[in-house]
Amino acid sequence: MPSPLSTEEIEALARKRAGAKLGWYTHAAAFAVVNLALFGMSRYGFGDRPWSVYPLLGWGLGLALHGISVFVLGTGNGLRERMVQKERERLQREQDRNGH
Known part of the structure; x- marks a missing residue:
């Protein structure tokens, strides 16, 4: 069973997770703006x-995988945290x- 996190560790983890979520929201906004422009050009x-569906699908897959890594695998009891704890x-x- 993992040891409880210190206040500093909780703060660092919270900042890291918030940064990851903000990164995904930025990625999603760029996806929407660029793909709307591509749709208009197409x-x-x-x-x-209409060729704009191809970059939409490719980038959409990347955005979905990014979202999974942030919102599913990045949760409190996620795979990454367990791996980090084992290494620690x-x-x-x-x-x-x-x-020592």
């Missing part, structure tokens, strides 16, 4: 067929074995 300007414990054991 519909009213360049090309005979391993490093502490090594340090204790070496007498």
Whole structure:
């Protein structure tokens, strides 16, 4: 069972998670603006067929994966936190074995 987090660790983790969420919202806003512009160019300007669906799908997949990494895997009991905790414990054991 992981040890309780200190106030400083809670603050650092909260800032990191808020930054990750803000990064996703920025990514989503850029996605919307750029894809609206591409749609306009595709519909009213360049090309005979609507080609804007291709960047929309590709970038949409990237945005979805980014969202999963932030909102699903980045939660309190997520995979990343468990991996970090295991590494922290391993490093502490090594340090204790070496007498530090």
